[in-house]
Amino acid sequence: VCACVRESVCERERESVCECVREGVLFLSQSPEAACLSAEDISPSSNGPRDDDPDDLFAEATEEVSLDSPERQPILSDGPSPAITPVTPVMISPRVDDEDEEENRDTFDIQISVSDPEKVGDGMNAYMVYKVTTKTSLSIFSRDEVCVKRRFSDFLGLYSKLASKYMHMGYIVPPAPEKSIVGMTKVKVGKEDLSSVEFVEKRRSALERYLLRTVKHPALLKDPDVLQFLESSELPRAVSTQALSGAGILRMVNKAADAVNKMTIKMNESDAWFEEKQQQFENLDVQLRKLHASVESLVCHRKELSVNTASFAKSAAMLGNSEDHTALSRALSQLAEVEEKIDQLHQDQSYADFYLISELLGDYVRLITAVKGVFDQRMKAWAKWQDAQVMLQRKREAEAKLQYANKPDKLQQATDEIREWEGKVQQGERDFEQISKNIRREVGRFEKDRVKDFRVVIIKYLESLVHTQQQLIKYWEAFLPEAKAIA
Amino acid sequence: NSDKLILENTNPRAVNVDLQTDATLQVDISDALSERDKVKFTVHTKSTLPNFKQNEFSVVRQHEEFIWLHDSFVENEEYAGYIIPPAPPKPDFDASREKLQKLGEGEGSMTKEEFTKMKQELEAEYLAIFKKTVAMHEVFLCRVAAHPVLRKDLNFHVFLEYNQDLSVRGKNKKEKLEDFFKNVVKSADGVLVAGVKDVDDFFEHEKTFLLEYHNRVKDSSAKSDRMIRSHKSAADDINRIASTLYTLGTQDSTDLCKFFLKVSELFEKTRKIEARVAADEDLKLADLLKYYLRESQAAKDLLYRRGRALVDYENANKALDKARAKNKDVLQAETTQQVCCQKFEKISESAKQELIDFKTRRVAAFRKNLVELAELELKHAKGNLQLLQSCLGVLKGDT
Numbered sequence: 001v002c003a004c005v006r007e008s009v010c011e012r013e014r015e016s017v018c019e020c021v022r023e024g025v026l027f028l029s030q031s032p033e034a035a036c037l038s039a040e041d042i043s044p045s046s047n048g049p050r051d052d053d054p055d056d057l058f059a060e061a062t063e064e065v066s067l068d069s070p071e072r073q074p075i076l077s078d079g080p081s082p083a084i085t086p087v088t089p090v091m092i093s094p095r096v097d098d099e100d101e102e103e104n105r106d107t108f109d110i111q112i113s114v115s116d117p118e119k120v121g122d123g124m125n126a127y128m129v130y131k132v133t134t135k136t137s138l139s140i141f142s143r144d145e146v147c148v149k150r151r152f153s154d155f156l157g158l159y160s161k162l163a164s165k166y167m168h169m170g171y172i173v174p175p176a177p178e179k180s181i182v183g184m185t186k187v188k189v190g191k192e193d194l195s196s197v198e199f200v201e202k203r204r205s206a207l208e209r210y211l212l213r214t215v216k217h218p219a220l221l222k223d224p225d226v227l228q229f230l231e232s233s234e235l236p237r238a239v240s241t242q243a244l245s246g247a248g249i250l251r252m253v254n255k256a257a258d259a260v261n262k263m264t265i266k267m268n269e270s271d272a273w274f275e276e277k278q279q280q281f282e283n284l285d286v287q288l289r290k291l292h293a294s295v296e297s298l299v300c301h302r303k304e305l306s307v308n309t310a311s312f313a314k315s316a317a318m319l320g321n322s323e324d325h326t327a328l329s330r331a332l333s334q335l336a337e338v339e340e341k342i343d344q345l346h347q348d349q350s351y352a353d354f355y356l357i358s359e360l361l362g363d364y365v366r367l368i369t370a371v372k373g374v375f376d377q378r379m380k381a382w383a384k385w386q387d388a389q390v391m392l393q394r395k396r397e398a399e400a401k402l403q404y405a406n407k408p409d410k411l412q413q414a415t416d417e418i419r420e421w422e423g424k425v426q427q428g429e430r431d432f433e434q435i436s437k438n439i440r441r442e443v444g445r446f447e448k449d450r451v452k453d454f455r456v457v458i459i460k461y462l463e464s465l466v467h468t469q470q471q472l473i474k475y476w477e478a479f480l481p482e483a484k485a486i487a
Numbered sequence: 488n489s490d491k492l493i494l495e496n497t498n499p500r501a502v503n504v505d506l507q508t509d510a511t512l513q514v515d516i517s518d519a520l521s522e523r524d525k526v527k528f529t530v531h532t533k534s535t536l537p538n539f540k541q542n543e544f545s546v547v548r549q550h551e552e553f554i555w556l557h558d559s560f561v562e563n564e565e566y567a568g569y570i571i572p573p574a575p576p577k578p579d580f581d582a583s584r585e586k587l588q589k590l591g592e593g594e595g596s597m598t599k600e601e602f603t604k605m606k607q608e609l610e611a612e613y614l615a616i617f618k619k620t621v622a623m624h625e626v627f628l629c630r631v632a633a634h635p636v637l638r639k640d641l642n643f644h645v646f647l648e649y650n651q652d653l654s655v656r657g658k659n660k661k662e663k664l665e666d667f668f669k670n671v672v673k674s675a676d677g678v679l680v681a682g683v684k685d686v687d688d689f690f691e692h693e694k695t696f697l698l699e700y701h702n703r704v705k706d707s708s709a710k711s712d713r714m715i716r717s718h719k720s721a722a723d724d725i726n727r728i729a730s731t732l733y734t735l736g737t738q739d740s741t742d743l744c745k746f747f748l749k750v751s752e753l754f755e756k757t758r759k760i761e762a763r764v765a766a767d768e769d770l771k772l773a774d775l776l777k778y779y780l781r782e783s784q785a786a787k788d789l790l791y792r793r794g795r796a797l798v799d800y801e802n803a804n805k806a807l808d809k810a811r812a813k814n815k816d817v818l819q820a821e822t823t824q825q826v827c828c829q830k831f832e833k834i835s836e837s838a839k840q841e842l843i844d845f846k847t848r849r850v851a852a853f854r855k856n857l858v859e860l861a862e863l864e865l866k867h868a869k870g871n872l873q874l875l876q877s878c879l880g881v882l883k884g885d886t
Contacts, residue, residue, distance in 0.1 A: 283738050291731040298724035305717035312710040319703040324696050325850050331857060451741045455882075458750055462879050465757075469872040476864045483857040486850060 110136040110215055112230070114208035117200050119187070120151075126188045127151050130204060132211070134230045140222055146231050152179075154235055155207055161225045162214070168381075170374045170438035172446055173220070174213035175366045177206035205355065209363060216449065271436070277443060278375050285368045292361035299358055302350035309343035327486045334482040338475045345471055352464040360457050364450070371446060374439055381435045385428030392421040511535050514632045514647065516625040517545065521617055525549055526578045528624055532647045538639075539648055546650045550577055553624055555653065556631075559642045567792045567830075568837035569637065570845055572630035573781030578620040583613045601730055608726070615766060619774065626778070685797075687835070693842050694790055701783040708776035715773055718765040722758055729754035746882065753878040757871050764867045771860040779849060786845050793838050796831040803827040 116131040128151065135145045159176035166173050183199040211230075215221045229235065313336045320332030399414040511534060518529035531545045557574035560566050587609050594602055631637045646653070685691040729751050736747030803824040810820035 280738070280740055284735075287731055287735045287738065291728060291735070294724055294727040294731060298721060298728065301717055301720040301724055305714065305721055308710065308714040308717050312707065312714045315703070315707040315710045319700075319707045322696070322699045322703045324692075324700075325846060328850050328853055331853070335857065447741050451743050454743055455746060458746065459879065459882060462750075462753075462875055462882070466872060466875045466879065469868045469875060472868040473865060473872065476861050476868065480858065480861040480865065483854065483861050486854040486857070 110134065110138055110141075110221075112208065112211045112215065114204050114211065117204055124185075124188055127153075128187065128200060128203075130207060132230065138221075140227065142231060148229075148231065148233055148235075150229070150235065152184075152203070152207070153237070154229065155210060157237075158214075158225060158229045159210075162220060162223065165223070165225075166219065167370075167373060168377050168435075170377060170435040170442060171217070171219060172367070172370050172374055172442045174210060174217070175370050176210055177203060178366075202359075205359065206363075209359070213363075213367075217445075273440070274375065274378070274436070278372075281368055281371050281375075285365070285372070288361055288365050288368065292358065292365055295353060295358045295361060299350050299354045302346055302353060306343045306346035306350060309339055309346060313337075313339035313343060325486075331482050331486050334479055338479045341475050342472065345468055349464065349468050352461060356457050356461045356464065360453065364453075367446075371443070374435075374442065378432070378435050378439055381428070381432045385425065385432050388421060388424040388428045392418065392425050395421050512632045512638055514625075514628045516621050516628070519617070519621045521578075521580070526617075526620060528621065530628065530647060538644055544648060544650075546647065548646065548653075550575070550624070552646065552653050553627060556642055556646050557627070560631075560637065560640070561788075563640075566637065567796070568789070568834035568841070569634070570782070570785045570789050570841045572627055572634070572637075573778075573785045575620070575623040575627045578617075580613065580616060583609065583616055587613070604726065604730065608723075619770075623774075623778075689839060690790070690793070690835070697783060697787050697790060701780070701787055704776055704780045704783055708773065708780050711768070711773045711776055715765050715769050718768065719762065722761040722765060725754050725758040725761060729758060749878060749882060753874060756874050760867050760871050760874075764864065767863040767867070768860065771856045771863065775852060775856045779852070782845065782849070786842060789838055789841060793831070793834045796827070796834050800824075800827040800831040 111134070113133045114130050115133065118129045118131075120127055120129050129149050130151070131147055132150050133145070133147045134141065137144065155176050156179075159173070162173045180199070180203075183196075183203070186193075186196045187200060214226060215230075220226055316332055316339060317336035320329050320336060323329040323332055395414065395418045399411065399418055402411045402414050513533040515531050516528050517531035520527045520529075526549065528548050529545050530548050531543075532539070533543045535542065554574055557571065560571045587606075590602070590605055590609060597605070631640075631643055637643065685694060732747045732751035732754065736744050736751055738744075739747060803820070803826075807817075807820040807824045810817045
């Protein structure tokens, strides 16, 4: 059944995209608002729920409230958490013009590379420094090409800042790569073995992908922290990153969401889109994790195959040496050579398995956690709005009581409080609708990127498999006459 | 549960050895039945020899009876000068059975499709092992039937013709222990015998060659097994990947659904090919090496027997000299010496021919199997390539 909004109407098989989507009924990418990324968009035309939203909960709340409302708190975990750099809510207005987002993407002209890992210091205080090179023609950057040196905790620091600024608004902030105590310790201790080299390469590649994903996001690209990260030669050391990691932040955020879930008032989902999307992401999460596990197993077995093939090749060479029939001896040596080439082939293929597929899947498993995070943020926003309504109701009841009690001062205070909470209710509703809108747009963008990423990577991967088979054919074709020559 | 395997009645499916087929005596295994803990082979004989009551007949034999036949050859002094065809290994379905059992236990944790798929995989594996054990038992019989002297052996004829149970019980603990000690003594002797340099260049060369060759084949056999196991594991992973991609394809709400389904289909097919590659490598390479591990051991055993006969001969010579010196029991010593001399020369003569034949057979078998291996690898790689390229064409064209 088609995934479009009109699920009850559309009965088509999912072999092709259904007409509903083609006609643009699918809410996401067609509406002009989607292009506008301002975080604080008060214009009435773009705000507000969809036209056919039947459950307008606030039909009664029509009182005009001044919009000089008190500062909005970033909706993150209750209680201060030491790991998040305290940020005064910055009202960012990345002004992307109201052109179609598509065009912006086509002129997306920025290349980032992470390279030249260098070890700095000794022993347990040592760390790796990576060169980050940005080449761009975009005007927000001060130069065409800039190189800076960054260490891993700098990347984590960047992520934590971006997460605290944007996640509560429903933006899907790409998570930074995972910390690895084991991997890093080996590097620190100075083991120059293959596994440390592989670890550093894996990390370098992951950091590069992280930055590319981050700048692909139109809002994040213009964020001053991102610009500072890419351009400035000196970066203030990220504090308290010991506990920080992409997963760490998301865990915190999700813990907050769990708290919301345990609330007595279950969110009355008036918009089926959100419920459906959440379910889809849940399913996608399960399958991607499963796929990731299978691919990791394949990488492991292919590496094993490579090692065992090399071992067999050596053994076959020895067998050839001891064989006293000359032609057979030569053929066995040839077989050994073929197997040696094949073992290299298996090794190369296992790298492709890993760097193309396995890492992509790992990235997406983390990204989906971020997506689930923003859905939870929306629930939090909804909860806050509900709380405000409850509070307002209480204040009204209190005022009503005071009317009979005839205490003029207290009455005035009560009336003031009512006004205050009416404002909060309105703000809560606006925030909720804003985050809902943002999420729709973000999910649309995310899905588009996902389709592109997977397509590109899978095609590249299949091409690597083609290459392997072509090489195998070459090797065995060269061997066959040798085998036939045994007389 | 029992699986009946109907095999076609083709001429020796002797995969590992190149044997001359002879109309006067043809033996094959026409049918086999796998029961809980034993396999029953139907041994089918076609013969124009007068020794048999009929021209064509079949009997049912189990593994222990093959071993009995093999051991009777080894213990027969008359055959000391021949390479005794190596006994077939005991049918071993334990690993496969264990996997099937584990699958049954894990049935709850996987989807119905996955379960059915894995069950089919394991059943195919079981069948492959089954076919292999049949082939190995058959090769043993064919080798005996092709040998000019062994084919006339009375026990062999009884084995082929007697249609009752041979009442050959497996060795009990005491007998197994006796065997163990016999082997220990033999290897100690083997070292002794190997240390003496042979006057005859041919045998000296063969000794050096076989000792080294046997060890190398052992190593290669083990390493090829490991390599093939990894290959199978990788194919299994691709199987799981294909399943998950299929699920993703049915669930995805974007254009990727088509993509995933196509790639899933591709991997299903390439996975089958990869599994075939592993199976063919197993058949043409691993089995070949395993067989020649056993044959080279049998050849070593022949050299050992000749070595023993030589030692006996030399001792008899010494005893004769002593007897002549003391002038006591000279005639007896002379007779003993004559017997030892004859025995040694008889063994040497037939051993030489056997070892030459061994080399011829070995070279032919390796040639056949290496050529077939290369041809199969090529066939599968081309098949894989064609599938990959056609899928890529569709996927790229779809954008």
